[in-house]
Amino acid sequence: MIGDQYLLLPGPTPIPERVVRAMSKPMVNHRGPEFKQLLLEVTGELKEVYQTKQHVLIYPASGTGALEAAVVNFLSPRDKVLAVSIGVFGDRFAKIASEFGAQVEKMDFPWGQPADPQRVKERLDQDVNREIKAVLVTHNETSTGVFNDMKAIGEALGSHPALLMVDAISGLATIDLKMDEWNLDVVVSGSQKAFMIPPGLSFMAFNEKALEVHKQSKMPRYYWDASQGLKYLEKGQNPYTPAASLYYGLAESLRIMKEEGLDNIIERHRNYRDMVRSSVQAMGLELLAKDEYASHALTAVVAPEQIGANQIRKFMLEQFNIVLAGGQQKLDNVIFRIGHLGYVRELDLLAALAALEISLYKLGWEIELGIGINKAQTFILNKTQKGD
Amino acid sequence: MIGDQYLLLPGPTPIPERVVRAMSKPMVNHRGPEFKQLLLEVTGELKEVYQTKQHVLIYPASGTGALEAAVVNFLSPRDKVLAVSIGVFGDRFAKIASEFGAQVEKMDFPWGQPADPQRVKERLDQDVNREIKAVLVTHNETSTGVFNDMKAIGEALGSHPALLMVDAISGLATIDLKMDEWNLDVVVSGSQKAFMIPPGLSFMAFNEKALEVHKQSKMPRYYWDASQGLKYLEKGQNPYTPAASLYYGLAESLRIMKEEGLDNIIERHRNYRDMVRSSVQAMGLELLAKDEYASHALTAVVAPEQIGANQIRKFMLEQFNIVLAGGQQKLDNVIFRIGHLGYVRELDLLAALAALEISLYKLGWEIELGIGINKAQTFILNKTQKGD
Numbered sequence: 096m097i098g099d100q101y102l103l104l105p106g107p108t109p110i111p112e113r114v115v116r117a118m119s120k121p122m123v124n125h126r127g128p129e130f131k132q133l134l135l136e137v138t139g140e141l142k143e144v145y146q147t148k149q150h151v152l153i154y155p156a157s158g159t160g161a162l163e164a165a166v167v168n169f170l171s172p173r174d175k176v177l178a179v180s181i182g183v184f185g186d187r188f189a190k191i192a193s194e195f196g197a198q199v200e201k202m203d204f205p206w207g208q209p210a211d212p213q214r215v216k217e218r219l220d221q222d223v224n225r226e227i228k229a230v231l232v233t234h235n236e237t238s239t240g241v242f243n244d245m246k247a248i249g250e251a252l253g254s255h256p257a258l259l260m261v262d263a264i265s266g267l268a269t270i271d272l273k274m275d276e277w278n279l280d281v282v283v284s285g286s287q288k289a290f291m292i293p294p295g296l297s298f299m300a301f302n303e304k305a306l307e308v309h310k311q312s313k314m315p316r317y318y319w320d321a322s323q324g325l326k327y328l329e330k331g332q333n334p335y336t337p338a339a340s341l342y343y344g345l346a347e348s349l350r351i352m353k354e355e356g357l358d359n360i361i362e363r364h365r366n367y368r369d370m371v372r373s374s375v376q377a378m379g380l381e382l383l384a385k386d387e388y389a390s391h392a393l394t395a396v397v398a399p400e401q402i403g404a405n406q407i408r409k410f411m412l413e414q415f416n417i418v419l420a421g422g423q424q425k426l427d428n429v430i431f432r433i434g435h436l437g438y439v440r441e442l443d444l445l446a447a448l449a450a451l452e453i454s455l456y457k458l459g460w461e462i463e464l465g466i467g468i469n470k471a472q473t474f475i476l477n478k479t480q481k482g483d
Numbered sequence: 484m485i486g487d488q489y490l491l492l493p494g495p496t497p498i499p500e501r502v503v504r505a506m507s508k509p510m511v512n513h514r515g516p517e518f519k520q521l522l523l524e525v526t527g528e529l530k531e532v533y534q535t536k537q538h539v540l541i542y543p544a545s546g547t548g549a550l551e552a553a554v555v556n557f558l559s560p561r562d563k564v565l566a567v568s569i570g571v572f573g574d575r576f577a578k579i580a581s582e583f584g585a586q587v588e589k590m591d592f593p594w595g596q597p598a599d600p601q602r603v604k605e606r607l608d609q610d611v612n613r614e615i616k617a618v619l620v621t622h623n624e625t626s627t628g629v630f631n632d633m634k635a636i637g638e639a640l641g642s643h644p645a646l647l648m649v650d651a652i653s654g655l656a657t658i659d660l661k662m663d664e665w666n667l668d669v670v671v672s673g674s675q676k677a678f679m680i681p682p683g684l685s686f687m688a689f690n691e692k693a694l695e696v697h698k699q700s701k702m703p704r705y706y707w708d709a710s711q712g713l714k715y716l717e718k719g720q721n722p723y724t725p726a727a728s729l730y731y732g733l734a735e736s737l738r739i740m741k742e743e744g745l746d747n748i749i750e751r752h753r754n755y756r757d758m759v760r761s762s763v764q765a766m767g768l769e770l771l772a773k774d775e776y777a778s779h780a781l782t783a784v785v786a787p788e789q790i791g792a793n794q795i796r797k798f799m800l801e802q803f804n805i806v807l808a809g810g811q812q813k814l815d816n817v818i819f820r821i822g823h824l825g826y827v828r829e830l831d832l833l834a835a836l837a838a839l840e841i842s843l844y845k846l847g848w849e850i851e852l853g854i855g856i857n858k859a860q861t862f863i864l865n866k867t868q869k870g871d
Contacts, residue, residue: 100509104512107510107727110510110728121497125495126809127806155544155545155683157543157723158724159723195703294724294726315702317547318548335547336495337682340506340681340729341683341726418511418515
């Protein structure tokens with residue numbers, strides 16, 4: 096098929112040409128002045144995206160690595176941990192903590208729904224002896240397309256001393272997250288999502304409260320050790336060889352993000368969500384998540400049972416070269432997920448939605464061609480007029 | 484200064500243009516058929532470089548990550564481990580093992596010298612109760628430019644059941660290493676050395692004996708877990724998001740390596756070593772390592788005391804845009820290190836050696852300009868004639 100794929104996954108996202116070019120720069124000495132300047136620049140800009148004045152470390156690793164980094168830096172074996180899960184990635188965070196010997200209490204919510212901050216508050220209120228050392232929460236659950244209200248969960252902790260550790264891998268810079276203002280103690284993210292660069296870097300932000308806990312923490316660690324990370328950062332270095340080409344890309348993507356502005360980026364992702372949802376609903380399909388907590392980063396669509404989500408994905412790939420994500424675990428063949436984060440253009444989504452209509456029609460779904468596209472067009476039209 | 488730097492570090496090495504172009508390809512679905520094909524291809528080709536038919540896993544991490552992976556996959560807390568160290572990276576391997584609770588017995592050799600296989604054999608012979616579970620060894624010690632005789636160390640283990648775990652990060656594909664033939668159980672490496680791609684991928688090869696130990700191993704692990712890695716590899720996937728752009732680069736660099744041929748690559752690196760060493764010696768400088776065990780990947784040069792290694796490096800950088808590595812820890816300002824591994828051309832080295840002569844002269848060293856270059860030229864001439 097002619098032309099590149101339409102990659103509409105919830106990460107990795109397409110890469111802007113400027114970022115591709117930046118990543119092509121020759122290697123430098125990772126112990127020299129050029130790298131120092133680059134590291135300090137990107138660390139400073141990352142703090143803007145995290146809306147924090149606290150610490151940020153960059154790991155040569157994918158997002159899951161930063162989840163492990165959070166666990167081994169800020170917990171100790173046998174620590175009581177409350178792991179709030181609303182899907183696959185909430186489960187993963189809990190699994191890592193229990194693998195490293197924490198006593199994990201799961202608080203599960205049905206897949207497709209967000210966590211209830213009130214239930215978190217009640218559980219912490221019961222913990223009169225303050226035994227719970229940390230609360231683990233997913234900002235945006237990629238497996239279901241649902242986001243958690245991190246401000247309300249921050250408030251739910253109140254005066255409880257537990258650390259609030261947040262997996263914001265797919266959420267950061269698509270949905271608002273004010274790390275300092277909302278009292279989030281540890282927030283991790285990854286490069287292949289809103290940052291629009293290839294996978295292979297992950298980020299861990301943490302505040303002074305977390306740093307104090309870290310100093311007492313007894314987990315075994317070397318690669319992820321935040322003390323070493325901070326010590327070398329002061330010299331403008333990484334404790335071991337950093338993934339230099341991805342740093343070049345990151346510096347450029349952070350420039351692109353600054354040009355657009357964080358508020359505008361979040362607004363853009365919110366618009367993508369609203370446009371995609373209204374269009375898909377007009378096609379007669381059901382959405383997994385309700386409007387109030389539907390992710391800005393991706394939309395999980397419930398496929399008609401008689402067709403099945405995987406048949407739709409297969410048709411879209413073979414006929415139109417469009418790559419959608421499937422459902423994970425118990426949602427396999429039940430939902431398909433349209434990623435709309437990072438370097439995705441409005442018109443790419445419009446084209447993909449038009450192709451989805453054709454696919455549904457060909458697979459036997461009763462649909463009037465153009466009915467969903469009309470909604471998306473109308474959304475864009477209204478948005479443009481408002482913007483004028 | 485006009486033009487790119489001459490990067491003569493022991494990694495990262497310069498990147499071939501073909502590899503840069505390959506890394507610029509658009510992202511694909513890391514759970515789709517294109518990535519599956521890529522992963523299976525590079526895994527197969529890596530085995531050729533390792534000279535093994537055993538298992539190879541690829542991590543989104545730098546080399547140090549693969550050292551941690553070796554420790555957490557094949558050791559258990561309180562395991563007795565014999566850590567043979569000939570420098571900074573041998574110390575690092577030992578440190579990671581002890582951080583994870585292994586009982587580490589260090590066997591140190593003076594910096595600038597290799598390990599004595601006989602001493603390893605004697606220590607293992609003393610271990611009549613077979614309490615030592617693993618022997619950790621560095622293939623090529625980057626901090627001193629010395630390589631260990633891995634064949635002899637493999638033989639030193641004899642019938643002792645300990646696993647032989649090898650850090651071959653800077654050694655693999657510059658100095659011969661026959662994993663299967665020499666009974667090396669676990670061998671790790673990294674992308675930014677002989678593989679000529681940017682840092683950010685590391686590799687861990689291990690045999691069936693190691694896999695059996697892994698199944699009983701009790702270290703906490705998630706990110707590095709080899710069981711998960713193997714399980715997903717069967718499906719042509721990674722357990723979590725792989726660093727896709729670096730895989731593209733790796734596939735291309737493995738093609739380049741195949742075109743050259745592994746034996747020729749090792750021969751080329753040996754020639755670089757011999758050429759650089761003969762030239763530097765003719766300049767009246769001392770070498771840290773003796774000929775018999777001098778690294779093919781880099782040459783550690785002892786700087787004249789009255790000048791100091793760091794002044795030479797500074798001059799070379801400022802006047803000629805040549806980046807050399809310094810000495811680490813107790814070798815700081817004592818030695819400088821000329822990297823000659825990966826994508827380095829003979830003429831780059833010739834130019835750098837000429838610049839070194841000028842630098843030494845300007846810094847007050849008594850030297851006849853051209854005396855070292857003459858040696859290097861003669862070396863190339865003889866090699867060419869032999870090759871005819």
